[in-house]
Amino acid sequence: MAMATFPAIRASRRLSGVLRPKSRRAPATRFDRRLGHILDKATEVFCEKGYEGASMRDLSRATGMSLAGLYHYCESKERLLFLIQKHTFTTILEKLKVRLENVSGPEQRIRIFILNHLEYFVSNQPGLKVLSHEDEALKNGWSAEIAGIKREYYRICLGLMGDLRRQRGLDFNPRTAVMSLFGMINWIYTWYNPRVDGDAEALAKQMSNIVLNGIVNGGKPRKKANSSSIQ
Amino acid sequence: MAMATFPAIRASRRLSGVLRPKSRRAPATRFDRRLGHILDKATEVFCEKGYEGASMRDLSRATGMSLAGLYHYCESKERLLFLIQKHTFTTILEKLKVRLENVSGPEQRIRIFILNHLEYFVSNQPGLKVLSHEDEALKNGWSAEIAGIKREYYRICLGLMGDLRRQRGLDFNPRTAVMSLFGMINWIYTWYNPRVDGDAEALAKQMSNIVLNGIVNGGKPRKKANSSSIQ
């Protein structure tokens, strides 16, 4: 639980426009380890009080560091949020890609997508809440890169839905299906309780069944074509 | 679109502990109309900048009123959020109850639940975003009443799921089903685009099909009992 989730993030703070001096082949410098610790604590604080509601003094208290000390490692509060979101999202995406390499078949791949997301959520609850809930907190400059990762994540899922649709000759709106799925798996930060709701695998199975059975048209409600809503 | 959503809310501001003097039988006083206008604008501002991120000076600008003028109608920023959330949630709940009176059968009732939620979202997008996204913004004193309404809303949906489960002898976890459904319909504020996604009725049909078919077990993935996760 106390595992560091930012073990060796490359922060590349810019002091007067110059990158950090190349300490040749040193993967986890003291600087990076310390920044990682700050990001871990900042994630918890942002999760608890929200990005706007959390102050640098809160982070100072949580890390046991002075205000000026924080600024030695990260140039602004906004950049802290940026680094948290980027690291979280990049990690999810990378894990997903690795897992998808070993699985074929649209249905199984969608199940992997859901499982990957929920497993990461359970292992890093604050990180995923900050990613989901503070989606609009970054200003234009910072948000673009996060938006890019989000778009890739979305397109992967949309692709999987499209594959399933094609393979089985189904008739549903992929966009609505993906967004509904995202709602299910992102909203979880508002209600998940490990003691009541079981582990990620159990939840993933339930949600996968709902989405997949829901899309594959179990039978009863005849669904019309939604071609008009594709644009 | 510019319809006032707070036509005559009873605000009962307390000046030194005394309720507003009884202006006998005047349902929509100038005071209430003015407060309603402030709440409408505040909803938009909170929606756009978030509760913490929005300042009273933002609200002053949006309403064309002075700071002190705002405080004449509402005693604090937090109470503004409270009134917004309470009014929004109460309205949804009342509309739902009326609609459910005329419908029988678990499946149709669940469809009505979803339709009611989405129709209200489409007609009052900022209100529902503020309700969903600023869920944790109120302090203990204020949040209790909202939490009560939320609990009732949740229990109604849980009841509908239970009815469906019993009626058809199904085997799924009602809590997970309800929470997944809530995720689908609440997350919508992050992606809904009326030009692309159609109206509330179309969306409600798609989401209803996903949830209902998903639960009713279209066929393929055999689902085990989840009795262990009920506690």
Place this chain on the structure above:
DNA sequence: TCTGCGTTCGAACGTTCGTTCTAAGTATAG
């Protein structure tokens, strides 16, 4: 020992926050 650099912090910067004070406006009742 001295120099230089990464690190740390107390103290303060200027700004903005939610809120309040005081007094002036306006409408209506007598």
Place this chain on the structure above:
DNA sequence: CTATACTTAGAACGAACGTTCGAACGCAGA
């Protein structure tokens, strides 16, 4: 007309905000 309540706003309150400054520390290499 005065009297009274309701409505408005300019100016300011103390507190908290994100951020910066200058001076110290500890420790390597000369």
